[in-house]
Amino acid sequence: MAPFEVDWSELPKDLLGSVLQRLPNVVDIIRFSAVCTSWHSVAYDKSYSSAPQLPWLMLPYKLGHEGKETRNFLNLSENKIYQIKLPEIRHSRCVGSSFGWLVILDRFCHALLMNPFSGAIIHLPPTETFPDVLGVNGSKPSGEIDSYTIRRRESYREYSISAARLRVELMSKALVTADPLVDNNYMVVAIGFSGLAFCKAGADSWTQLDRPNLENGRL
Template sequence: MADWSQLPPELVVLIAKRLEAGFDVLRFRSVCSSWRSSVPPRLDPHLLPIYLPYSRRLSSYHHRRIHITRNTFYLIRLSHGNKAQAPACWFVKIRDRTDGVKMQLLDPFSDYNPKPLPENFPKVLDLSNVQVLELGHEYIGQYKALIDHPSAHIYRDYRKKVVLLRSNSDSNDFMILTFFQCLAVRRSGEEEWVMLENVKDISDIISFNGKFYAIDYEGRTTVIDQSLNVSFLQQHAGTSRSRKFLVKSVDDLLAVERLLNPVVHSSGGPMSNCSGFRVFRMNEEEQKWDEMKSLRDRILFLGYRQAISAPASEFCSGKGNLVFYLKGFSACGLMRVFDLETGTASPLENWPAYCDLFWPSPQWVNSAESVISSAQVSSNSTHPITSAGREAGTPSSKCSFTRTH
């Protein structure tokens, strides 16, 4: 067997620079001390004491520290050992362990723990033999604000999307962007936020190709480079007053517009109902949005704050050009599937190949024995999940969650 610790140092460094997934970095650093020293651990914003941006317009709000957490989206697959049979799949979101708190299993379309958990749901998942594909991340800034009130002090919990932008892969320097009454940018190592108060009504934010992008409900797109120069795309994306998502799909930046039709609730009050989606691709050369008629082999998942793009070939049926979303904006909404090819929406139950993809967890997950004994070794495109976080020896392949009922 080859002694990997004896690889030339310059080759180890070249390999390390190509690692992107966090668990790949962890496993790489766990091989030996020389490999560990070749890849220093990355500094993430949840390790820093970060305070919310201050706005004079909200002088009644007292400063509170932001606690930034990172959630990671995974596709977990159980191979049947038969290439002709599609693997069983499960789409999950896992909150990283922070401040002594174990990993938390979350609904991928919200910030909530799935409830109730089945009685036979394992407290620890051994994922060493299943296939796990990392699909993306989201950063959430959580804080409590104390609001002065004539009768009593009021505490309110807030959660804001935070976007991370690293200056380069070899540096621990980064910038973060969030939206708190206005866009706010802060560099690592600095105390003050830079406020962009002329940018309002933000629908979504993202980092892409070394820049920040923010899109508002009118479809206007703001571009912020690393020198904090602000520009705007010439063309708006979509129609006015509709929810818009920004998502990286392979090498493209997409804007996804959720079209709404006004309807009347049974109580007589106004409501809105999703009538479809439009997808736009950013044309970097001409600095405008081009509408796309098809996603081809891609699938989009639209959550409460984050949109995820994934290849359809990694899933149960392999059919792409689909958008998965919740009907309504609460965690208890009904799962729907929009087919961009036909322009029609239908309940998830109409797509049998995907019915076990989301919560509740499929039976093969609830049975820890089947996960350990029946799964196959992962392919080159997959990454075993580990929550060990240690820096020497073989990484643990067991994922321990905070279990709540």
């Protein structure tokens, strides 16, 4: 008699979702998603929420390692460091994280959301729409951005600044108001060199929160 064989990829989604909801560690969820295509789809299906997870901490890279494609993450529940390959992180700067998503400024100072576990990427509005960024100039023949023109509010003077330098100055901190996989009405809020700005899901530009209007109780 032939041994009984089970095609694990054919298990019902509800059963897989029930298993997913009981996994205690994000590492287990990653392993779950790697079994096959059907398991992967359940792992990132917003209908099935996993058990509450302790956050992972992305450790700062060492000086001179900003060109590497890997970053180290500390798993607090295991007190263990994992190295994850993230090609998009090369020459990039992380300015915040929320709900498992990183807010990244890439090497050309383009803002994006990246989920380091699923690999999902959401591009945010163009940098030239950020408050007091006036435009892009000096594009190289290859199409790579060379510099931006910005305005300093304290002097109202215009400056040309390299993409690498603007990547340091554009945002000091950013957060996401909800998990984009669960809530389509999320926003990204950033503290920039010209004040507080935000963009809504699907928006094509950044919007500045005007401080005088906030003081008057209006938006």
